[in-house]
Amino acid sequence: MWCLGIESSCDDTSIALVKDGALVAHESASQASLHALFGGVVPELASREHARFIGPLCDNVLRGAGLTPSEIDVVSVARGPGLLGSLLVGIAFAKSFALGTGARLIGVNHLHAHLFAAGLEQPVELPALGLLVSGGHTQLCRIDGPGSVRVLGKTLDDAAGEAFDKAGKMLGLPYPAGKVIDELAAGGRADKRLFPRPYLDNDTLDFSFSGLKTAMNGYVAAHPSIRGRWDADSGAVILPEGDAADRLADVCASYRFAVVETLAVKTERALSRPDMRDTASLVLAGGVAANAFLRERLAGLAEKYGRKFIVPSPALCADNGAMIGYLGWMLSSRGFFHPLDLEAVPRGKPVPDDMCVATAPAEKTLWRFKS
Ligand code: KG4
Ligand code: ZN
Numbered sequence: 001m002w003c004l005g006i007e008s009s010c011d012d013t014s015i016a017l018v019k020d021g022a023l024v025a026h027e028s029a030s031q032a033s034l035h036a037l038f039g040g041v042v043p044e045l046a047s048r049e050h051a052r053f054i055g056p057l058c059d060n061v062l063r064g065a066g067l068t069p070s071e072i073d074v075v076s077v078a079r080g081p082g083l084l085g086s087l088l089v090g091i092a093f094a095k096s097f098a099l100g101t102g103a104r105l106i107g108v109n110h111l112h113a114h115l116f117a118a119g120l121e122q123p124v125e126l127p128a129l130g131l132l133v134s135g136g137h138t139q140l141c142r143i144d145g146p147g148s149v150r151v152l153g154k155t156l157d158d159a160a161g162e163a164f165d166k167a168g169k170m171l172g173l174p175y176p177a178g179k180v181i182d183e184l185a186a187g188g189r190a191d192k193r194l195f196p197r198p199y200l201d202n203d204t205l206d207f208s209f210s211g212l213k214t215a216m217n218g219y220v221a222a223h224p225s226i227r228g229r230w231d232a233d234s235g236a237v238i239l240p241e242g243d244a245a246d247r248l249a250d251v252c253a254s255y256r257f258a259v260v261e262t263l264a265v266k267t268e269r270a271l272s273r274p275d276m277r278d279t280a281s282l283v284l285a286g287g288v289a290a291n292a293f294l295r296e297r298l299a300g301l302a303e304k305y306g307r308k309f310i311v312p313s314p315a316l317c318a319d320n321g322a323m324i325g326y327l328g329w330m331l332s333s334r335g336f337f338h339p340l341d342l343e344a345v346p347r348g349k350p351v352p353d354d355m356c357v358a359t360a361p362a363e364k365t366l367w368r369f370k371s
Helices: 032-036 043-064 084-101 110-120 160-170 178-186 210-222 243-271 292-304 321-333
Strands: 002-007 012-019 022-030 074-080 104-109 128-133 138-145 148-154 229-231 236-238 281-285 308-310
Touching (some): 002 043, 002 321, 012 321, 022 043, 022 321, 032 043, 043 084, 074 110, 084 104, 110 148, 128 243, 138 243, 160 243, 210 243
Parallel strands (some): 002 074, 074 104
Antiparallel strands (some): 002 012, 138 148
């Protein structure tokens, strides 16, 4: 079964081809340098860029694989949560593709796609505990199957990626700042008491990162010389002079420590819950899963609790069409599909469980008009 995966939920346009669960081709266009000029994603610009890139990317992927559109069996699209205008570009494209070729349509939950992405690279034994950390979401989930993911706890305010991005803005670093902070932190020494590890003194699996951002704001206001600068023309990060550069690295290491430790403490509490004892794996997913210290810390937790540690390679942590194609393939091979009135789900709204179940194996005539 050939499945075309389409991702356009935020600022990455990405198209992939998945054949029977294996990644065959994958092309993305990042808008990061455009949005960096504004210090964050500008939704209207993001939608326009998706509309500009989506057709050529799809064409490249199909041509590269030597396929024609009519050979695609399933078209899988991220249907939310995300930026509404951005999602609508991908969904309109997917519906047109399905209508024009007769391929089946499936709209997938972008967050679930992150959680299953590692399956493209290695077998993932279920049930699993999942920690999903991205620019817009931070959740601990129990994963029983592709249609069965239960949220155990989530952020009450900012996401972990947002905590990195907003701290980066205060430090004069380019958007999205998570990777830059991670790299600077590698050369610094963490002061474990410089930043609080927020919202741990409770018995929920929820998170709260907004206080951490306030702490960074206070620190930068008191030590403005540690701020870096981003040169938009060259794309280079300009570090401060002398000791201030070392201090910046130490502050990045301290901040990374606070975010990662907070995530690790709640993950450990989830692993020790009686209803999680049957989990075989600990899955780390989402853009922040590329963080070197978080990967190391969670690998240690998995070992301590006797779970297999599953994390995608860094390229599959960020938003990508491959994970959308993969989850779409998993769902459609179990008979699920969506009709052409599939709706986009903006951030903050729950993604409905509104898939239909086909009674016959995937047929390519589903959308044909009656003659
Ligand atoms: O999953 P993703 O690509 O997009 C969303 O669905 O949000 O995640 C993007 C987030 C950004 O906040 C970015 O700063 C963060 O992932 N990120 C990192 C790292 N690489 C990307 N955060 C910490 N360390 C990294 N190495
Ligand atoms: Zn994402």
